[in-house]
Amino acid sequence: MGVAACLAIAARFAYALTISEAAPPSAQSPVARCEFFLLMLKSREGRTAYKAVSAIEQADPPEVTIAFEMRNKAARAPVRTNGSCEFDRDWRHITSFSLDGRRSQIF
Numbered sequence: 001m002g003v004a005a006c007l008a009i010a011a012r013f014a015y016a017l018t019i020s021e022a023a024p025p026s027a028q029s030p031v032a033r034c035e036f037f038l039l040m041l042k043s044r045e046g047r048t049a050y051k052a053v054s055a056i057e058q059a060d061p062p063e064v065t066i067a068f069e070m071r072n073k074a075a076r077a078p079v080r081t082n083g084s085c086e087f088d089r090d091w092r093h094i095t096s097f098s099l100d101g102r103r104s105q106i107f
Helices: 003-019 030-045
Strands: 048-058 063-072 079-087 094-099 102-105
Touching (some): 030 079
16 A cells, blocks of 8 residues: 555545544544554554654644654564654644654644
């Protein structure tokens, strides 16, 4: 699947997340929402396991940056990659994200 197609699918998925009913308060933290969203995007790659190793939450602008450790069965050493989610002012909706250096706006 091409990069453009993956980003289009991600944008639709993000829109579905923004209009879905709210989850319990414990699952509503911006870090948890961003991590879940980015892991869903990465899960399509197969044969690669991702684990969040650190997260930074900034209030202005509302943004969460997560460092992931990627393990591939063929690779001996883990590889680090970063992803981030930008939220609207009230932290309710993800407005854009970046993953592996690619940025996408969610409309």
